[in-house]
Amino acid sequence: MPTRYLTADEVRDAERASGDLLASGTLMRRAAHGVAQAVAAELNRAGGCYGRSVGVVVGAGDNGGDALFAAAELARRGVAAHAVLLAPEKAHPAGLRAFRAAGGRVDDALPGGLDAVIDGVVGIGGRGPLRPAAATVFAGLDPETVVVAVDLPSGIEADTGEVHDPSVRADVTVTFGFPRRAHLLAAPRCGRVVVVDIGVGDPLQPDARQLISYSDAEIDWPVPGPADDKYTQGVVGVIAGSHRYPGAAILAAGAAVTATSGMTRYVGSAHAEVVSHFPEVVAAPDLADAGRVQAWVVGPGMGTDAAATALLRTVLDSDLPVLVDADALTIVSNEPGLVAGRAAPTLLTPHAGEFARLTGAEVGADRVSAVADLAARWGVTVLLKGRITLVADPSGRVVGNDAGSSWAATAGAGDVLAGIAGSLLAVGRSPQEAGAWAARVHAHAALLASRGAPIGASALLAALRPAIREFATGRTATETHTPPR
Ligand SMILES: NC(=O)C1=CN([C@@H]2O[C@H](COP(=O)(O)OP(=O)(O)OC[C@H]3O[C@@H](n4cnc5c(N)ncnc54)[C@H](OP(=O)(O)O)[C@@H]3O)[C@@H](O)[C@H]2O)[C@@H](O)CC1
Numbered sequence: 141m142p143t144r145y146l147t148a149d150e151v152r153d154a155e156r157a158s159g160d161l162l163a164s165g166t167l168m169r170r171a172a173h174g175v176a177q178a179v180a181a182e183l184n185r186a187g188g189c190y191g192r193s194v195g196v197v198v199g200a201g202d203n204g205g206d207a208l209f210a211a212a213e214l215a216r217r218g219v220a221a222h223a224v225l226l227a228p229e230k231a232h233p234a235g236l237r238a239f240r241a242a243g244g245r246v247d248d249a250l251p252g253g254l255d256a257v258i259d260g261v262v263g264i265g266g267r268g269p270l271r272p273a274a275a276t277v278f279a280g281l282d283p284e285t286v287v288v289a290v291d292l293p294s295g296i297e298a299d300t301g302e303v304h305d306p307s308v309r310a311d312v313t314v315t316f317g318f319p320r321r322a323h324l325l326a327a328p329r330c331g332r333v334v335v336v337d338i339g340v341g342d343p344l345q346p347d348a349r350q351l352i353s354y355s356d357a358e359i360d361w362p363v364p365g366p367a368d369d370k371y372t373q374g375v376v377g378v379i380a381g382s383h384r385y386p387g388a389a390i391l392a393a394g395a396a397v398t399a400t401s402g403m404t405r406y407v408g409s410a411h412a413e414v415v416s417h418f419p420e421v422v423a424a425p426d427l428a429d430a431g432r433v434q435a436w437v438v439g440p441g442m443g444t445d446a447a448a449t450a451l452l453r454t455v456l457d458s459d460l461p462v463l464v465d466a467d468a469l470t471i472v473s474n475e476p477g478l479v480a481g482r483a484a485p486t487l488l489t490p491h492a493g494e495f496a497r498l499t500g501a502e503v504g505a506d507r508v509s510a511v512a513d514l515a516a517r518w519g520v521t522v523l524l525k526g527r528i529t530l531v532a533d534p535s536g537r538v539v540g541n542d543a544g545s546s547w548a549a550t551a552g553a554g555d556v557l558a559g560i561a562g563s564l565l566a567v568g569r570s571p572q573e574a575g576a577w578a579a580r581v582h583a584h585a586a587l588l589a590s591r592g593a594p595i596g597a598s599a600l601l602a603a604l605r606p607a608i609r610e611f612a613t614g615r616t617a618t619e620t621h622t623p624p625r
């Protein structure tokens with residue numbers, strides 16, 4: 141099952157539906173126990189709990205209550221616990237009593253040299269950046285102090301993942317029942333996310349917009365069977381680049397060649413350059429001579445003149461799946477009717493600038509709503525590029541993928557992504573699967589190629605085969621979610 145990321149309203153619905161567990165405080169005790177366990181695990185990594193010191197930053201709501209109960213539990217295990225109350229009159233009364241009873245101390249500021257700090261400033265009830273008092277506490281921490289956020293790093297918006305300034309950067313985030321949207325959308329700020337089971341059920345409304353992500357095991361990369369030949373595995377056609385600027389053509393066609401063992405065709409004035417790099421590509425200068433394909437990739441480096449527009453129109457008039465990228469998106473932004481309401485599978489792959497051209501407005505802080513709105517309005521699938529790639533289908537289902545690094549933010553990387561996704565469309569994957577899986581292997585190839593050093597798109601393309609091999613064989617070994625501090 142894909143992982144589902146909840147909105148704050150969905151979390152509150154789930155908690156309310158638990159009835160007595162909420163009213164009796166059982167949910168909070170379970171949540172706090174989960175936080176204490178996570179902090180203890182961090183302390184146990186280096187010497188254990190006894191005699192160590194932990195700070196707690198306590199806000200005005202139940203997030204602070206979780207933090208106080210957790211710190212009380214740690215204090216009972218021999219940890220010296222220090223709390224700063226940001227709103228003393230509002231600090232969770234029962235949590236504060238438990239904290240004091242366990243020997244915790246309330247101070248005006250946190251002492252230096254703490255082993256860990258628990259961020260209990262705000263959770264799903266927070267809005268906007270850290271207020272000055274909390275910002276001062278976090279700015280004063282020693283760099284080696286481990287920060288464990290309760291539910292969310294404070295200053296990160298729960299539903300959109302908007303990272304306010306200032307806000308907390310956590311090493312570990314402990315959340316309850318189900319991950320929140322921000323855990324994916326602001327993954328680099330959350331560190332390792334631990335989901336604690338507190339006994340609440342899934343509040344899914346069938347028609348609700350959903351944000352999900354696939355695990356490595358759910359990427360079902362097409363593998364040829366005994367009866368397959370070069371045609372049955374999907375023939376992808378690439379319309380990209382030009383004789384003058386052949387790079388996009390070579391990268392997109394090369395990615396398609398690498399991503400499928402079927403056939404890749406190319407149409408355009410860079411046909412000679414493409415074939416000299418990839419002799420297996422069947423290339424033609426004109427669409428009329430192209431031969432049959434099962435899906436088109438159209439746009440990278442193709443230009444936006446009348447000839448390019450006519451070519452795009454012809455391809456979109458077909459009943460084949462089409463991936464629309466780069467220059468083709470610029471053409472579409474002047475003529476949305478080319479794709480809006482198209483009956484055949486259609487995947488648009490804009491970066492933020494192209495997205496703004498398509499819609500006439502910046503993406504804004506709420507990327508999930510922005511991409512889902514466009515997909516619903518035009519009845520197409522939209523892949524919005526970024527560190528966290530989002531792929532929305534017209535029903536409002538959004539698949540997210542955290543690239544785990546930003547090494548793929550390099551010229552030509554988008555052409556590679558288009559070639560991969562196009563080859564998946566050609567084997568009959570839905571536009572959403574094609575986009576989401578392509579983003580995943582693309583990110584993994586970037587990690588394999590980079591290993592900490594800058595890469596160009598050629599290196600990314602060269603690493604595509606080993607990356608796909610890991611997914612196709614179910615042996616993804618590399619941890620992709622390693623946020624830099
Ligand atoms: N429900 C449950 O059973 C369970 C809930 N659980 C826990 O409860 C958490 C939700 O608790 P919650 O609803 O009390 O809200 P919460 O996030 O603590 O903060 C709200 C208060 O903070 C304030 N504030 C707002 N923005 C701010 C800012 N930028 N900077 C500073 N302060 C700011 C604002 O007060 P104000 O100062 O504006 O009056 C507001 O009243 C949830 O995340 C989880 O940890 C778990 O125990 C599991 C069971």
Ligand SMILES: [K+]
Nearest residue numbers: 259262290292
């Ligand atoms: K928090």
